[in-house]
Amino acid sequence: MSLTDQIVQYLVTGVSIGAVYGLVGLGLAIIFNATGVINFAQGEFVMLGGMCAVAFTGLGMPLIVAALLSIAVVTAVGLLVERLAIRALPRASIITLIIATIGASFVLKGGAKLLWGPEAVILPSFSGHAPLHIGAAGIDPQRVWVMGVALVSVIGVQLFFKYTLTGKAMQACAINRSAAQLVGININRMVSLSFGLSAALAAIGGIVLTPVTMMRYSQGATFTLTGFLAAVVGGLGNGIGAVVGGIMLGVLEALAGGFVDVATRGLIHSGYSKAIALAVALLILWLRPQGLLGRRERESA
Amino acid sequence: MSAARQIADKGGARWSSLLRATAWLLLAAVVATPLLLGEGYRLPGGVGKNYLLTIGIFTGIHAIIAVGLGLLMGYAGQVSLGHAAFYGLGAYSSAILTTKLGLPPLLAMLAGIMLTALIALILGAPTLRLHGHYLAMFTLGLGMIVQIVFNQARGLTGGFGGVRNIPHLGIGSWQFDTKPEFYAVVMLTLGVTLLMAHNLVNSRSGRALRALHESELAAAICGVDVARSKLQVFVISAVLASVAGSLYAHFMRFVSPGPFGFVFSVDLLIMVVVGGAGSIWGPVAGAALFNILSETLGKIGEQVPWVADLDIVLFGVVLVAVVVFLPRGLVTLAARRPGRARGPAIQPEAQAEA
Amino acid sequence: MHDCAVTENEIVLGFAEVSKFFGGLVALDGVSGEVFGGEILGIIGPNGAGKTTLFNIISGVFSPSKGEIGLGGRPITGLPCHKIAHLGVARTFQNIRLFREMSVLENVLVGRHSQASASLIGSVLRLPGIRAEESQLRQEALAYLDMVGLSERAEAKAGSLTTGQQRLLEIARALAGEPQIILLDEPAAGLNTRETEALGEFILRMQQELELTIVLIEHDMRLLMEVAERVMVIDRGHKIAEGTPAQIQADPQVISAYLGEEFAANGPPVQSTEERL
Numbered sequence: 001m002s003l004t005d006q007i008v009q010y011l012v013t014g015v016s017i018g019a020v021y022g023l024v025g026l027g028l029a030i031i032f033n034a035t036g037v038i039n040f041a042q043g044e045f046v047m048l049g050g051m052c053a054v055a056f057t058g059l060g061m062p063l064i065v066a067a068l069l070s071i072a073v074v075t076a077v078g079l080l081v082e083r084l085a086i087r088a089l090p091r092a093s094i095i096t097l098i099i100a101t102i103g104a105s106f107v108l109k110g111g112a113k114l115l116w117g118p119e120a121v122i123l124p125s126f127s128g129h130a131p132l133h134i135g136a137a138g139i140d141p142q143r144v145w146v147m148g149v150a151l152v153s154v155i156g157v158q159l160f161f162k163y164t165l166t167g168k169a170m171q172a173c174a175i176n177r178s179a180a181q182l183v184g185i186n187i188n189r190m191v192s193l194s195f196g197l198s199a200a201l202a203a204i205g206g207i208v209l210t211p212v213t214m215m216r217y218s219q220g221a222t223f224t225l226t227g228f229l230a231a232v233v234g235g236l237g238n239g240i241g242a243v244v245g246g247i248m249l250g251v252l253e254a255l256a257g258g259f260v261d262v263a264t265r266g267l268i269h270s271g272y273s274k275a276i277a278l279a280v281a282l283l284i285l286w287l288r289p290q291g292l293l294g295r296r297e298r299e300s301a
Numbered sequence: 302m303s304a305a306r307q308i309a310d311k312g313g314a315r316w317s318s319l320l321r322a323t324a325w326l327l328l329a330a331v332v333a334t335p336l337l338l339g340e341g342y343r344l345p346g347g348v349g350k351n352y353l354l355t356i357g358i359f360t361g362i363h364a365i366i367a368v369g370l371g372l373l374m375g376y377a378g379q380v381s382l383g384h385a386a387f388y389g390l391g392a393y394s395s396a397i398l399t400t401k402l403g404l405p406p407l408l409a410m411l412a413g414i415m416l417t418a419l420i421a422l423i424l425g426a427p428t429l430r431l432h433g434h435y436l437a438m439f440t441l442g443l444g445m446i447v448q449i450v451f452n453q454a455r456g457l458t459g460g461f462g463g464v465r466n467i468p469h470l471g472i473g474s475w476q477f478d479t480k481p482e483f484y485a486v487v488m489l490t491l492g493v494t495l496l497m498a499h500n501l502v503n504s505r506s507g508r509a510l511r512a513l514h515e516s517e518l519a520a521a522i523c524g525v526d527v528a529r530s531k532l533q534v535f536v537i538s539a540v541l542a543s544v545a546g547s548l549y550a551h552f553m554r555f556v557s558p559g560p561f562g563f564v565f566s567v568d569l570l571i572m573v574v575v576g577g578a579g580s581i582w583g584p585v586a587g588a589a590l591f592n593i594l595s596e597t598l599g600k601i602g603e604q605v606p607w608v609a610d611l612d613i614v615l616f617g618v619v620l621v622a623v624v625v626f627l628p629r630g631l632v633t634l635a636a637r638r639p640g641r642a643r644g645p646a647i648q649p650e651a652q653a654e655a
Numbered sequence: 656m657h658d659c660a661v662t663e664n665e666i667v668l669g670f671a672e673v674s675k676f677f678g679g680l681v682a683l684d685g686v687s688g689e690v691f692g693g694e695i696l697g698i699i700g701p702n703g704a705g706k707t708t709l710f711n712i713i714s715g716v717f718s719p720s721k722g723e724i725g726l727g728g729r730p731i732t733g734l735p736c737h738k739i740a741h742l743g744v745a746r747t748f749q750n751i752r753l754f755r756e757m758s759v760l761e762n763v764l765v766g767r768h769s770q771a772s773a774s775l776i777g778s779v780l781r782l783p784g785i786r787a788e789e790s791q792l793r794q795e796a797l798a799y800l801d802m803v804g805l806s807e808r809a810e811a812k813a814g815s816l817t818t819g820q821q822r823l824l825e826i827a828r829a830l831a832g833e834p835q836i837i838l839l840d841e842p843a844a845g846l847n848t849r850e851t852e853a854l855g856e857f858i859l860r861m862q863q864e865l866e867l868t869i870v871l872i873e874h875d876m877r878l879l880m881e882v883a884e885r886v887m888v889i890d891r892g893h894k895i896a897e898g899t900p901a902q903i904q905a906d907p908q909v910i911s912a913y914l915g916e917e918f919a920a921n922g923p924p925v926q927s928t929e930e931r932l
Contacts, residue, residue: 508764
């Protein structure tokens with residue numbers, strides 16, 4: 001395989017896993033903009049999406065039905081988390097709310113372990129395993145599914161924010177809560193919606209990714225952490241930034257995994273790929289605290 | 302102080318000093334129990350002296366970290382999601398320097414402290430100048446990176462297999478090689494930690510911290526260097542975690558990456574929040590409760606397997622319940638006046654600051 | 656304590672062409688002025704005129720978008736709050752910002768932060784000297800509380816004081832830093848007539864006994880016109896007038912811009928000023 005083919009292969013790997021980080025990051029950004037809270041249960045929604053899909057197909061449902069049902073279930077869980085961990089604390093500080101979402105993530109993770117056990121589960125690929133060929137590079141068709149579904153979801157969210165009344169109301173909320181309230185927008189409903197929408201996005205990511213990487217009850221935290229960094233690197237106030245940040249992290253990780261060994265003559269081996277991606281992310285944050293696409297926060301009086 | 306007030310204070314003072322003496326005695330009794338228990342004696346559930354000492358040692362080690370994290374969260378209003386990494390840096394420094402270079406344990410511990418303080422400075426100096434929760438993100442990233450290094454730098458850390466045969470803790474020829482001795486060392490370290498934390502909170506620096514916790518702007522107007530104060534607490538809390546890590550390494554005499562991951566960072570957060578950030582004793586109570594609860598669940602789990610799987614859910618429920626019902630943690634229950642503990646939990650006026 | 660006696664006519668604080676933009680909003684637009692040592696300068700203007708923004712810029716809360724600030728002849732533009740505090744600028748806030756959960760005495764002790772030297776390490780280890788410094792600090796802090804008549808409440812929580820007491824405590828906290836200049840942002844807001852009178856007397860005492868330079872933003876016209884020697888008027892980010900209280904009350908531009916609507920309704924300015932009482 002030529003170097004170009006290798007690069008293509010790593011890029012596809014990176015973009016597809018990064019797309020899921022991006023979906024998580026996008027969800028985190030939506031919740032952050034509505035509430036100022038970083039939802040530490042976000043990665044659990046990815047895990048639940050994958051787990052539910054496996055469980056429902058196991059009951060003999062066709063894939064599409066299982067997927068839609070899983071998204072519905074996880075959305076409901078997202079709404080429940082908002083109701084029990086956020087709305088129950090109307091005057092709490094942001095830190096308290098963040099800790100409440102950490103508590104929620106524990107409940108979801110532990111619940112998944114009780115329901116489905118500690119083993120990793122897998123979902124069959126959506127369209128077989130015959131690799132697609134770009135040049136000499138073989139590409140797992142499921143990764144194409146991941147990228148395609150993520151792209152459609154992101155576009156869907158953007159259209160929702162731009163063209164629907166509810167979407168516009170959510171944006172207004174993010175920009176200025178009290179002003180939004182003054183014009184009659186129901187803030188509580190918007191916060192609920194942000195949790196529902198974010199959970200659905202994460203579930204979609206989980207469902208399409210499970211055939212590639214399998215899914216285990218304990219995997220949520222990794223998605224939260226990486227999705228979080230993706231969102232922050234891209235700029236938390238900016239949904240597209242989160243997706244860009246996620247893809248960047250995914251690609252960095254894949255390329256580092258593929259080439260760092262050779263590039264450093266074995267000094268740093270491929271096991272460090274994720275650490276390298278994270279270090280780059282932190283360095284970017286250090287240089288640009290507002291994120292890659294974020295604007296500097298306006299000073300307020 | 303006016304005469305009337307002094308008289309009123311005297312009556313109250315007698316009561317509160319009596320209460321305080323009782324509390325100290327009770328505490329001393331609890332701390333001494335595992336030491337004084339006979340070898341053959343069994344508490345309900347078959348809990349013997351050795352088991353009790355082990356729980357005590359872990360509680361003490363966790364409490365040392367939790368006290369520092371409590372100062373950071375309660376006074377600087379910042380969250381660290383990477384304290385497990387500082388804990389690990391201390392443990393691995395002790396492990397590697399004593400086994401590979403043959404350094405005496407105390408020197409290795411000191412080296413761990415310096416390394417951790419340096420990393421905390423590099424991480425904290427730029428982030429604590431910014432508003433928002435950048436420290437949480439950076440410590441989170443650090444935690445993940447350090448975990449990967451522990452696993453991957455096999456030449457140094459032994460990778461997955463870890464570092465074995467770490468010597469006992471000792472000063473010169475005096476070895477703390479029995480459990481009761483080690484327990485005493487941990488409790489002494491915890492005691493010194495608490496004393497120093499108490500001194501800090503009741504000093505000029507501590508006042509500055511409490512002030513900036515209420516209003517950063519007003520504190521700065523009074524001449525308090527807000528970023529510097531926060532950085533100081535952050536470094537102190539990281540150093541305490543490192544010391545606890547060194548103790549852990551010498552107690553287990555074996556370290557591997559497992560205990561130093563994100564899960565433990567969150568466990569620490571639970572201890573602090575459940576016990577009560579912004580008080581010195583809260584995190585200690587949180588650490589004790591956490592260890593007792595997880596040991597009890599483990600014990601029951603030996604008989605009833607599904608209970609063992611319940612622990613994660615239970616901790617989650619406890620965490621949410623505490624922030625909802627006891628926003629200032631368990632110490633609220635011990636507060637003298639019940640009405641007093643009402644109000645904002647970890648960071649009041651956070652939003653009103655702008 | 657206050658040995659930095661300044662003779663009159665010496666400029667202690669100056670600001671030149673100071674502007675502040677928030678996004679597209681212009682809060683201050685090229686305001687210049689100076690404060691003379693030992694004087695009481697009043698600043699008036701409608702709500703949102705930029706008065707508090709000027710205080711925020713002088714005290715280092717914001718750095719100006721344009722312009723320079725000088726304190727005692729040295730530039731302080733862009734210095735952080737705590738450094739400017741060390742250089743001798745103290746202030747109070749329009750919406751009182753006390754440390755409500757801390758005691759009254761502790762609030763003043765925080766105000767004396769710059770006057771103490773105990774290091775963090777020293778405090779943690781309780782090195783000798785720390786205790787002595789601490790008890791001396793307490794004595795001094797109590798003296799400041801005495802000055803505002805709050806020493807009886809030294810151990811009470813700051814949040815439990817009445818609004819009037821809180822305003823006084825905030826002033827005591829500011830004085831504890833031994834500033835050469837103090838910025839008071841609407842100190843009479845929320846006070847009743849009697850408290851306002853006492854405040855006026857106290858402001859004059861600060862000027863005379865502590866030889867302080869005072870800049871005062873105030874909506875209570877009687878208080879302001881009584882204590883201020885000079886008045887500066889700010890409207891929509893611009894300085895529109897400056898002069899003695901009498902000059903300002905007669906200035907047609909001020910009347911139309913600032914006092915406009917009320918005077919239009921109530922008749923001539925002097926009478927109307929009286930009516931506001």
